[in-house]
Amino acid sequence: MTHPVTGAATDAATPPVTVASDGSAPRQATPERPAPxxxxxARTREELREARAALDDGDVAVVMTMGALHEGHATLIHKARKAHRHVVVTIFLNPLQFGPKEDLSRYPRTFDADLDICTAAGVDLVFAPTPDVVYPDGDPGVRISAGPLGDVLEGQSRxxxxxxxxxVVxxxxxxxxxxxxxxxxKDAQQLLLIRRMCRDLDFPVDVVAAATVREPDGLAMSSRNTYLTPSDRETARCLSAALRAGAEAAAEGPSAVRRAARAVLVREPLALIDYLVLVHPDTLEDVPEWYRGEALLAVAGRVGTTRLIDNLPLLVGPGGGALETFSRP
Known part of the structure:
Protein backbone atom coordinates (compact mmCIF):
# COMPACT_ATOMS: atom_id res chain seq x y z
CA MET A 1 0.00 0.00 0.00
CA THR A 2 1.32 3.49 -0.78
CA HIS A 3 0.99 6.75 1.10
CA PRO A 4 -1.89 8.80 -0.35
CA VAL A 5 0.24 11.95 -0.58
CA THR A 6 3.88 10.91 -1.11
CA GLY A 7 3.36 7.58 -2.79
CA ALA A 8 5.83 5.96 -0.34
CA ALA A 9 5.18 2.46 0.85
CA THR A 10 3.25 2.19 4.12
CA ASP A 11 2.37 -0.58 6.49
CA ALA A 12 -1.23 -1.58 5.92
CA ALA A 13 -1.71 -1.68 9.70
CA THR A 14 -0.59 1.94 10.15
CA PRO A 15 -3.44 4.47 10.15
CA PRO A 16 -3.18 7.24 7.55
CA VAL A 17 -1.47 10.45 8.70
CA THR A 18 -3.26 13.74 8.17
CA VAL A 19 -1.09 16.61 6.93
CA ALA A 20 -2.04 20.08 8.21
CA SER A 21 -3.37 22.49 5.59
CA ASP A 22 -0.45 24.85 6.24
CA GLY A 23 2.04 22.11 5.41
CA SER A 24 3.32 21.83 8.98
CA ALA A 25 4.38 18.53 10.48
CA PRO A 26 1.50 16.25 11.41
CA ARG A 27 0.47 16.17 15.05
CA GLN A 28 0.33 12.77 16.72
CA ALA A 29 -3.06 11.87 18.11
CA THR A 30 -3.18 11.97 21.91
CA PRO A 31 -4.97 9.03 23.45
CA GLU A 32 -7.94 10.10 25.51
CA ARG A 33 -7.48 9.83 29.25
CA PRO A 34 -10.19 7.93 31.06
CA ALA A 35 -12.57 10.23 32.87
CA PRO A 36 -11.92 10.35 36.63
CA ALA A 42 -24.05 9.53 50.50
CA ARG A 43 -26.99 11.57 51.76
CA THR A 44 -28.22 9.49 54.69
CA ARG A 45 -26.48 7.95 57.68
CA GLU A 46 -27.12 4.48 56.29
CA GLU A 47 -25.59 5.35 52.92
CA LEU A 48 -22.59 6.90 54.65
CA ARG A 49 -22.12 3.86 56.89
CA GLU A 50 -22.16 1.53 53.89
CA ALA A 51 -19.81 3.67 51.77
CA ARG A 52 -17.44 4.32 54.67
CA ALA A 53 -17.17 0.58 55.39
CA ALA A 54 -15.62 0.15 51.94
CA LEU A 55 -12.73 2.46 52.94
CA ASP A 56 -11.54 0.45 55.92
CA ASP A 57 -8.39 -0.76 54.15
CA GLY A 58 -6.47 2.42 54.93
CA ASP A 59 -6.36 5.80 56.66
CA VAL A 60 -9.16 8.25 55.91
CA ALA A 61 -8.97 12.05 55.84
CA VAL A 62 -11.99 14.34 55.85
CA VAL A 63 -12.31 17.82 54.38
CA MET A 64 -15.38 19.55 55.80
CA THR A 65 -17.09 22.21 53.70
CA MET A 66 -20.36 24.12 53.49
CA GLY A 67 -20.39 23.79 49.70
CA ALA A 68 -19.74 26.46 47.06
CA LEU A 69 -16.32 24.91 46.57
CA HIS A 70 -13.50 26.91 44.98
CA GLU A 71 -9.80 26.51 44.24
CA GLY A 72 -8.97 26.87 47.93
CA HIS A 73 -11.06 23.80 48.72
CA ALA A 74 -9.59 21.95 45.74
CA THR A 75 -6.06 22.66 46.96
CA LEU A 76 -6.97 21.40 50.44
CA ILE A 77 -8.44 18.22 48.99
CA HIS A 78 -5.39 17.61 46.80
CA LYS A 79 -3.09 17.97 49.82
CA ALA A 80 -5.20 15.52 51.80
CA ARG A 81 -5.24 13.15 48.83
CA LYS A 82 -1.44 13.09 48.70
CA ALA A 83 -1.11 12.38 52.40
CA HIS A 84 -3.85 9.78 52.91
CA ARG A 85 -5.19 6.65 51.29
CA HIS A 86 -8.78 7.88 51.19
CA VAL A 87 -10.49 11.29 51.27
CA VAL A 88 -14.04 12.07 52.33
CA VAL A 89 -15.54 15.50 51.64
CA THR A 90 -18.56 16.66 53.58
CA ILE A 91 -20.87 19.24 52.03
CA PHE A 92 -23.24 20.53 54.68
CA LEU A 93 -24.61 24.02 55.21
CA ASN A 94 -24.78 23.98 59.00
CA PRO A 95 -27.66 26.13 60.30
CA LEU A 96 -26.14 26.25 63.80
CA GLN A 97 -23.32 28.45 62.51
CA PHE A 98 -25.63 31.22 61.28
CA GLY A 99 -26.89 33.91 63.62
CA PRO A 100 -30.31 35.61 63.46
CA LYS A 101 -28.91 38.47 61.35
CA GLU A 102 -27.05 36.17 58.95
CA ASP A 103 -28.98 35.06 55.88
CA LEU A 104 -28.61 31.29 55.57
CA SER A 105 -30.78 31.29 52.45
CA ARG A 106 -28.34 33.65 50.71
CA TYR A 107 -25.39 31.27 50.97
CA PRO A 108 -24.50 29.90 47.49
CA ARG A 109 -25.49 26.31 46.73
CA THR A 110 -23.60 24.75 43.81
CA PHE A 111 -23.70 21.01 44.41
CA ASP A 112 -23.16 19.87 40.80
CA ALA A 113 -20.09 22.08 40.43
CA ASP A 114 -18.89 20.98 43.87
CA LEU A 115 -19.14 17.34 42.81
CA ASP A 116 -17.11 18.08 39.68
CA ILE A 117 -14.33 19.54 41.84
CA CYS A 118 -14.42 16.51 44.12
CA THR A 119 -14.26 14.20 41.11
CA ALA A 120 -11.26 15.98 39.61
CA ALA A 121 -9.48 15.89 42.99
CA GLY A 122 -9.92 12.15 43.41
CA VAL A 123 -12.33 12.18 46.35
CA ASP A 124 -13.60 8.74 47.36
CA LEU A 125 -16.78 9.72 49.15
CA VAL A 126 -18.97 12.83 49.43
CA PHE A 127 -21.33 13.09 52.39
CA ALA A 128 -24.02 15.66 51.58
CA PRO A 129 -26.75 15.38 54.21
CA THR A 130 -29.68 17.66 54.92
CA PRO A 131 -30.13 19.20 58.39
CA ASP A 132 -32.66 16.55 59.43
CA VAL A 133 -30.03 13.86 58.80
CA VAL A 134 -27.38 15.58 60.91
CA TYR A 135 -29.86 16.74 63.56
CA PRO A 136 -32.63 14.10 63.49
CA ASP A 137 -34.26 15.49 66.64
CA GLY A 138 -34.08 19.12 65.55
CA ASP A 139 -31.73 21.60 67.20
CA PRO A 140 -29.46 19.56 69.48
CA GLY A 141 -30.11 20.00 73.19
CA VAL A 142 -26.45 19.30 73.95
CA ARG A 143 -23.80 21.32 72.13
CA ILE A 144 -20.06 21.71 72.44
CA SER A 145 -19.07 25.04 73.98
CA ALA A 146 -16.11 26.88 72.52
CA GLY A 147 -15.41 28.46 75.91
CA PRO A 148 -13.53 31.75 76.32
CA LEU A 149 -11.60 31.28 73.05
CA GLY A 150 -14.93 31.35 71.22
CA ASP A 151 -16.02 34.68 72.69
CA VAL A 152 -13.30 36.89 71.19
CA LEU A 153 -12.59 38.17 67.66
CA GLU A 154 -15.06 36.34 65.39
CA GLY A 155 -16.96 35.06 68.41
CA GLN A 156 -17.60 38.60 69.59
CA SER A 157 -19.07 39.54 66.22
CA ARG A 158 -20.96 36.25 65.80
CA VAL A 168 -21.16 19.88 63.74
CA VAL A 169 -17.43 19.21 63.37
CA LYS A 186 -7.71 31.25 56.59
CA ASP A 187 -10.17 30.31 59.35
CA ALA A 188 -7.47 30.54 62.02
CA GLN A 189 -9.73 30.86 65.06
CA GLN A 190 -11.85 27.94 63.89
CA LEU A 191 -8.71 25.86 63.38
CA LEU A 192 -7.45 26.67 66.88
CA LEU A 193 -10.78 25.75 68.47
CA ILE A 194 -11.04 22.44 66.58
CA ARG A 195 -7.54 21.51 67.73
CA ARG A 196 -8.41 22.42 71.31
CA MET A 197 -11.61 20.37 71.14
CA CYS A 198 -9.75 17.31 69.87
CA ARG A 199 -7.06 17.69 72.55
CA ASP A 200 -9.36 18.55 75.45
CA LEU A 201 -11.98 15.89 74.63
CA ASP A 202 -9.55 13.20 73.41
CA PHE A 203 -10.75 12.95 69.83
CA PRO A 204 -8.41 10.49 68.03
CA VAL A 205 -8.14 12.78 65.00
CA ASP A 206 -5.07 14.50 63.56
CA VAL A 207 -6.04 18.09 62.70
CA VAL A 208 -3.95 19.36 59.79
CA ALA A 209 -3.65 22.96 58.59
CA ALA A 210 -3.00 24.06 55.01
CA ALA A 211 -1.87 27.52 53.97
CA THR A 212 -4.45 30.06 52.81
CA VAL A 213 -5.02 30.00 49.04
CA ARG A 214 -5.26 33.45 47.48
CA GLU A 215 -6.59 35.02 44.31
CA PRO A 216 -4.02 36.64 41.97
CA ASP A 217 -4.87 40.03 43.53
CA GLY A 218 -4.11 38.73 47.04
CA LEU A 219 -7.70 38.30 48.22
CA ALA A 220 -8.09 35.14 50.31
CA MET A 221 -10.31 32.65 48.51
CA SER A 222 -13.74 32.41 50.09
CA SER A 223 -17.21 31.39 49.03
CA ARG A 224 -18.33 34.84 50.21
CA ASN A 225 -16.22 36.50 47.52
CA THR A 226 -19.05 35.77 45.08
CA TYR A 227 -21.09 38.45 46.87
CA LEU A 228 -18.57 41.19 46.02
CA THR A 229 -19.23 43.66 43.23
CA PRO A 230 -16.21 44.71 41.11
CA SER A 231 -15.82 47.89 43.17
CA ASP A 232 -16.23 45.93 46.43
CA ARG A 233 -13.49 43.59 45.32
CA GLU A 234 -11.14 46.50 44.68
CA THR A 235 -11.85 47.76 48.20
CA ALA A 236 -11.42 44.29 49.74
CA ARG A 237 -7.84 44.09 48.53
CA CYS A 238 -6.85 46.36 51.43
CA LEU A 239 -7.27 43.44 53.88
CA SER A 240 -4.54 41.27 52.38
CA ALA A 241 -2.44 44.36 51.62
CA ALA A 242 -2.55 45.30 55.31
CA LEU A 243 -1.40 41.81 56.28
CA ARG A 244 1.50 41.96 53.84
CA ALA A 245 2.53 45.37 55.16
CA GLY A 246 2.48 44.02 58.70
CA ALA A 247 4.58 41.02 57.69
CA GLU A 248 7.19 43.28 56.12
CA ALA A 249 7.57 45.07 59.45
CA ALA A 250 7.66 41.88 61.57
CA ALA A 251 11.40 42.04 62.22
CA GLU A 252 10.91 45.35 64.06
CA GLY A 253 8.47 43.99 66.63
CA PRO A 254 4.73 43.99 67.43
CA SER A 255 4.16 47.74 67.42
CA ALA A 256 5.71 48.09 63.97
CA VAL A 257 3.51 45.26 62.65
CA ARG A 258 0.32 46.85 63.94
CA ARG A 259 1.32 50.31 62.78
CA ALA A 260 2.20 49.18 59.24
CA ALA A 261 -1.01 47.18 58.81
CA ARG A 262 -3.21 49.94 60.21
CA ALA A 263 -1.67 52.49 57.86
CA VAL A 264 -2.95 50.50 54.88
CA LEU A 265 -6.47 50.14 56.24
CA VAL A 266 -6.97 53.82 57.06
CA ARG A 267 -6.35 54.67 53.41
CA GLU A 268 -9.46 52.68 52.43
CA PRO A 269 -12.50 54.33 54.06
CA LEU A 270 -15.00 52.06 52.28
CA ALA A 271 -13.79 49.05 54.27
CA LEU A 272 -15.49 49.04 57.68
CA ILE A 273 -12.96 47.25 59.87
CA ASP A 274 -14.18 45.22 62.87
CA TYR A 275 -10.74 44.41 64.19
CA LEU A 276 -7.06 44.29 63.38
CA VAL A 277 -5.07 42.32 65.95
CA LEU A 278 -1.68 40.73 66.51
CA VAL A 279 -2.24 37.86 68.92
CA HIS A 280 -0.59 34.73 70.27
CA PRO A 281 -1.66 31.76 68.11
CA ASP A 282 -2.60 29.59 71.12
CA THR A 283 -4.40 32.10 73.33
CA LEU A 284 -5.60 34.82 70.94
CA GLU A 285 -4.34 37.40 73.44
CA ASP A 286 -2.56 40.52 72.20
CA VAL A 287 1.18 40.01 72.19
CA PRO A 288 3.18 42.61 74.18
CA GLU A 289 5.87 44.80 72.66
CA TRP A 290 8.71 42.63 74.00
CA TYR A 291 7.25 39.49 72.41
CA ARG A 292 9.36 37.53 69.94
CA GLY A 293 8.07 34.41 68.23
CA GLU A 294 5.11 33.22 66.19
CA ALA A 295 2.00 35.39 66.18
CA LEU A 296 -1.25 35.73 64.26
CA LEU A 297 -2.03 38.96 62.44
CA ALA A 298 -5.78 38.90 61.81
CA VAL A 299 -8.26 41.32 60.27
CA ALA A 300 -12.00 41.36 59.71
CA GLY A 301 -14.31 43.89 58.17
CA ARG A 302 -17.30 44.59 56.02
CA VAL A 303 -17.02 45.54 52.37
CA GLY A 304 -20.36 46.49 50.88
CA THR A 305 -22.79 43.93 52.30
CA THR A 306 -20.15 41.23 52.76
CA ARG A 307 -18.15 40.47 55.87
CA LEU A 308 -14.65 39.16 55.16
CA ILE A 309 -11.87 37.76 57.35
CA ASP A 310 -8.19 37.18 56.65
CA ASN A 311 -5.03 36.45 58.59
CA LEU A 312 -1.34 35.79 58.25
CA PRO A 313 0.90 33.75 60.55
CA LEU A 314 4.04 35.72 61.36
CA LEU A 315 7.41 35.27 62.97
CA VAL A 316 7.91 38.45 65.00
CA GLY A 317 11.41 39.65 65.83
CA PRO A 318 14.84 39.46 64.16
CA GLY A 319 14.63 37.63 60.85
CA GLY A 320 10.85 37.71 61.11
CA GLY A 321 8.24 37.78 58.36
CA ALA A 322 5.28 35.86 56.97
CA LEU A 323 4.78 32.13 57.55
CA GLU A 324 2.53 29.75 55.61
CA THR A 325 1.33 27.96 58.73
CA PHE A 326 2.48 27.81 62.33
CA SER A 327 5.35 25.45 63.11
CA ARG A 328 3.50 23.65 65.89
CA PRO A 329 0.02 22.16 65.81
Missing amino acids: ERPVV PGHFDGMLT SKLMHLTRCDAAWFGQ
Missing part, protein backbone atom coordinates in the same frame (compact mmCIF):
# COMPACT_ATOMS: atom_id res chain seq x y z
CA GLU A 37 -14.23 8.18 38.64
CA ARG A 38 -16.96 10.11 40.40
CA PRO A 39 -17.05 9.74 44.17
CA VAL A 40 -19.80 7.88 45.93
CA VAL A 41 -22.42 10.34 47.19
CA PRO A 159 -22.21 35.01 69.21
CA GLY A 160 -22.74 31.25 69.29
CA HIS A 161 -21.08 30.71 65.91
CA PHE A 162 -18.21 28.62 67.24
CA ASP A 163 -20.45 26.50 69.46
CA GLY A 164 -22.42 25.56 66.35
CA MET A 165 -19.24 24.95 64.38
CA LEU A 166 -17.67 22.67 66.99
CA THR A 167 -20.92 20.76 67.42
CA SER A 170 -17.57 16.75 66.26
CA LYS A 171 -20.60 15.01 64.72
CA LEU A 172 -18.98 14.79 61.30
CA MET A 173 -15.77 13.41 62.79
CA HIS A 174 -17.79 10.67 64.46
CA LEU A 175 -19.96 9.96 61.43
CA THR A 176 -17.06 9.77 58.95
CA ARG A 177 -14.77 7.98 61.45
CA CYS A 178 -11.84 9.97 60.08
CA ASP A 179 -8.20 9.57 61.05
CA ALA A 180 -7.33 13.13 60.00
CA ALA A 181 -9.23 16.34 59.30
CA TRP A 182 -7.85 19.06 57.02
CA PHE A 183 -8.70 22.75 57.42
CA GLY A 184 -7.48 25.97 55.83
CA GLN A 185 -5.36 28.46 57.74
